[in-house]
Amino acid sequence: MTFELLSPRQQLVQIMNRIYYGGMTTLSGGNLSIRDDDGSIWITPSAVDKGKLTPADIMHVLSDGTVEGLHRPSSELPFHRAIYQQRPDVRGIVHAHAPALVSFSIVRKKPDTRIIPQARRICGHVGYAPYALPGSEELGHNIAESFAKGNDVVLLENHGAVTCGQTLLAAFQRLETLDFCARTQMYAQALGKYSTLNDEQLSLFDKDDHLLPEYTPTARSSRERELRELMVDIVRRACQRQLMISTEGVVSARVDAESFLITPTALDRPSVVVDDMVLVKECQREAGKVPSRSVRLHDAIYRQHPRVQAIITAQAPYITAYAIAERSLDTKTIPESYIMLMDVPKLPYGSPYVEHQRIADSITPGTPVLLLQNDSVLISANSLLQAFDRLEVAEFTARSIIETASIGELKSIGDSEIDDLKRAFASLMG
Numbered sequence: 001m002t003f004e005l006l007s008p009r010q011q012l013v014q015i016m017n018r019i020y021y022g023g024m025t026t027l028s029g030g031n032l033s034i035r036d037d038d039g040s041i042w043i044t045p046s047a048v049d050k051g052k053l054t055p056a057d058i059m060h061v062l063s064d065g066t067v068e069g070l071h072r073p074s075s076e077l078p079f080h081r082a083i084y085q086q087r088p089d090v091r092g093i094v095h096a097h098a099p100a101l102v103s104f105s106i107v108r109k110k111p112d113t114r115i116i117p118q119a120r121r122i123c124g125h126v127g128y129a130p131y132a133l134p135g136s137e138e139l140g141h142n143i144a145e146s147f148a149k150g151n152d153v154v155l156l157e158n159h160g161a162v163t164c165g166q167t168l169l170a171a172f173q174r175l176e177t178l179d180f181c182a183r184t185q186m187y188a189q190a191l192g193k194y195s196t197l198n199d200e201q202l203s204l205f206d207k208d209d210h211l212l213p214e215y216t217p218t219a220r221s222s223r224e225r226e227l228r229e230l231m232v233d234i235v236r237r238a239c240q241r242q243l244m245i246s247t248e249g250v251v252s253a254r255v256d257a258e259s260f261l262i263t264p265t266a267l268d269r270p271s272v273v274v275d276d277m278v279l280v281k282e283c284q285r286e287a288g289k290v291p292s293r294s295v296r297l298h299d300a301i302y303r304q305h306p307r308v309q310a311i312i313t314a315q316a317p318y319i320t321a322y323a324i325a326e327r328s329l330d331t332k333t334i335p336e337s338y339i340m341l342m343d344v345p346k347l348p349y350g351s352p353y354v355e356h357q358r359i360a361d362s363i364t365p366g367t368p369v370l371l372l373q374n375d376s377v378l379i380s381a382n383s384l385l386q387a388f389d390r391l392e393v394a395e396f397t398a399r400s401i402i403e404t405a406s407i408g409e410l411k412s413i414g415d416s417e418i419d420d421l422k423r424a425f426a427s428l429m430g
Contacts, residue, residue: 003169003271008034008042009055015094015172018270020050022242024098024179027051029160031074033093034168035084039063043080045071075135082140083164086148092168094175097160100182110155111182114196115324116315116374117205118248122177123163127151131158153178169246169268176245180317187321187402194324197349197374204353210265210293212285227253227261227384228274234312234388235263239270243316243391246270248376250292250313252302253384258282260302262291300356301380305363310387312379313352318398319377322346329371329398332412337397339425340390346371352378366429369394 003011012032019025019032027050033043041061044050048057048071059069067073074080080093104111113123127146132139143162146154153163153174161178165171188194231251238244238251246269252262259281263269267276278291283299285291292298298311315323322329323346331341345367351359352372362370363380369390370378377394381387404410413421422429 003268004167007055008036009058011168012042012044012058013053013055015168016044016050016053018172018246019094019096019175022176024175025050025096030094030096031076031080032095032168032171033074033077033080035091041077041080041084043073043077045069045073046075047071076139078135078137079140079143079162082137082144083147083162086144087164089166090147090164091166092171093162093164094168094171095160095162096175098175098179098182100179100186101155101161102159103186104182105155105160106158108157111178112185112196113153113178113181114198114202115181115184115188115194116248116320116376117197117202118315119177119181120197120202121205122247123153123174123181125151125153126178127154129154129156129162131156134159173245173247173268177247180245180248180315183317184315184320184324187318187398188325190402190405191321191325191327193326194321195326195349195374196324201349201374204350205293207293207353210291210295212280212283212291212295214287215281215284216287217279217281221255224255224261224279225274227255228277230384231261231263231277232272232274234384235269235272238312238314238388238391241392243395244269244314248315250294250298251310251384251387252292252294252298252312253310254302254308255279257306260298262295262298265290265292294352297352297356297359300360301363304357304360305380307365307382308363308380310381310384312381312387312391313372313376314379314391315376316391316395316398318402319371319394321402322398323371323377324374330401330410330412331397332418333397333400333410335413335421337393338413338418338421339428340393341369341397342366342429344369344371344394346373349373349375352376 031044059073110126113119129142129146163171163174254260261277278289279286329344331337368380379387379390
């Protein structure tokens, strides 16, 4: 079922599950709300285990102040009310204590949403609210004042973050994206200097050349149906493993010499189903569906490389830290890393939007993985499972190196040992 068709109670429970099990809040922390058509507010309860929240636990606060439900409404109800009063367009609010966002709030700095173009488009400018007592009218005033300036994302001094949207899902996606930016920025800073995007660079993301001519498929092969199922599994698993978030990440798979499947644009990744996948044939899209903005890039790679059967582009936080940092990724850490990834070059920003052929030319049997500056990691492979395996290995490798800094200096595998790996595992590396 489409998320927006769920009842407010179900929406609040589902989003709280994503926040809690995604590690962005604790058992007692965070609160969510939805403003209904009649002006009443549905809100999460106070002092109830967020990891076991049920629809019956959700509180309903009527416009006259009457409270309906089994518990007390969240103690932060005052700031939810204050935001709704200031922003008639807002229908959903999310507040959480994600560790990375708390880190920024306690050093009193704001995460930079200009590290990748999608993040800036989703979050916009990050507002700031001075500290005040939790649950107080003063805190509500401070937060609402920042939202009144047009911000959809506000960092709370020594507290966490609040996001809003025309739907609860949109508000959650802003929180999730801001948390991604915070984590990625911290990891990149551990590597040294990193780059952000200016307005001209950000505007490249707005190209709409993914709106291919439409056609109506006449038949569905068994291979296509199997690939649709596997793609759903890969996307959902990537979200569970924090290799993708709900607004970022693309998966495609070759069906035959003339066609491939690709994930759609602007779809909530954890909710993806088999029918959402878009069949692309000879630069035409399946009627009634809109493919990922990366569709022309994936098409260029499939056309040039008949051996490539699957492609993933993703913004997992540790590997994306290398995409925005000046430092290059050293894959000579453990045998698996080099065997699966080999050398990983970085292409300049803008390549996915205007230089499709350059990216296709950069993929070789010895370079199946590319870093796209201030954008993503691009994985090519002989199968969807191999592509996903490479994505996991890329993220684990980047994480291992970044976390090494606190315990000692990285010592890479030597050249002679790399030569031994190339000889012993040639079939896996070519």
